[in-house]
Amino acid sequence: MLEQKVNQFVKRHQLFHEGATLVVGVSGGPDSMALLHYLNAQKQQWNWTIIAIAINHCLRGADAEADIQYVSEFCLTYNITFEGGKVDVPKLKQEERLGTQEAARRLRYTFFEEKMNQYQADYLVLGHHGDDQIETMFMRMTRSANPSALKGIPMKRPFATGYLVRPFLAINKDMIEFYCKNSGIVPRRDPSNDQDVYTRNYFRKHLLPLLKNQNPNLHHSIQKLSESISADHDYLEEQAKKALENVLDSPVEQSTVSISINLLKTYPFALQRRMFHLILNYLYRTIPSGLSYEHEQQFFNLLHSDRANVTVDLPNCLKLHKSYETILFASNNKDVPYFSTSLPVPGNTTLPSGNKLLASLKHDNISDVKRKNTLILPVSNKEKYSPFIVRYRKPGDRMYVKGLGGSKKVKDIFIDKKIPLQKRDQWPLVVDQEGHVLWIIGLTKGMIPNQKQVKQYIQLEYKGAEHF
Known part of the structure; x- marks a missing residue:
């Protein structure tokens, strides 16, 4: 029965191809042992090369060593290539203050990636099954308000030199146990799986029996739901990526993203949400655990706020700045830089942006006096x-x-001109020796004395790719 269900699942979703190299994660427990036995039974038909990988996480002492030895002996019996490894989970937990499960997962997948590269493997195959999918979906439902979290465990995704696949998502735990019994497999058992101190174990022991009592084939329903949500999510994500290109106010930089509020509002809410999360995925190397649906709600409150300038704090020093019709996502881990330099006449200086400001002497020619990026002053x-x-x-x-x-405050001029708040502190000004602001470059010119009787002039000219 297991073979038939899994074969149909593999064929329907085209999980493998002929002549492939498979790296199989094996712990010695019933799920992974049944998986290894099943794949080995299919090996000749598919012309596969199989490498079994067993990892000691340094958490269970002699028991863990015995698990590795058990898998090794099984592979020897069935003529399967075996690789054992050891990763120091307690050390990583201490160094990076991680939970046991997260530290173990990170090290385990790093080891798998190394072996995939070593063997230039096509697939990493893991033994997650339908009951694992149920647990995952309901766990995420209790923790997240993000629909994408309900995609569940993916049956296939890119990984290292190929793909990570989970063919056992088509079956449940009872089928695996029955398969082990019929195949003469006596798997190793991890006693920690019977404790409910871990969230997954709690769901497995207390919630799963109640759900399966209502629907013994729940794993089928949940897997179909996962596949449907994944397909919908992938389509909407692609549409959101295209939409995001249209709402960007400026080219994306390493630590900032600026978007047009008016353009964003022209798209359906489903795409607006996804654009918000696409931006966060870009700016955060890893999405922080402190990020929640409340931050998403703050973003939409900002989007529809009547206030011209508002700032909202997100985790890990990321800020949302609303300035008139623009929202800027910006990292706030640096202070506003200080800039001040002198400009002789004649002469030039380079601004922090890389653009230049030139000062020169002119005779009887003030034709450029009205140009936005030019300031004319009497030489007297x-x-x-x-x-x-x-x-x-x-x-x-x-x-x-x-x-x-x-006179008027420079701050008020910025407000009148609707200059975004985050740009004001880094907008260059030209000041005379007495401290009077003569020019907010490219924006506003100060009052200049009558120039009609003057024969010589100082011309200040702003040059660069960035035009104000």
């Missing part, structure tokens, strides 16, 4: 101006603006 005040100071803003900076009859 050269002593007052030269050298100019080019710097970022300081608290209290003010500028004399034409038509006001007085």
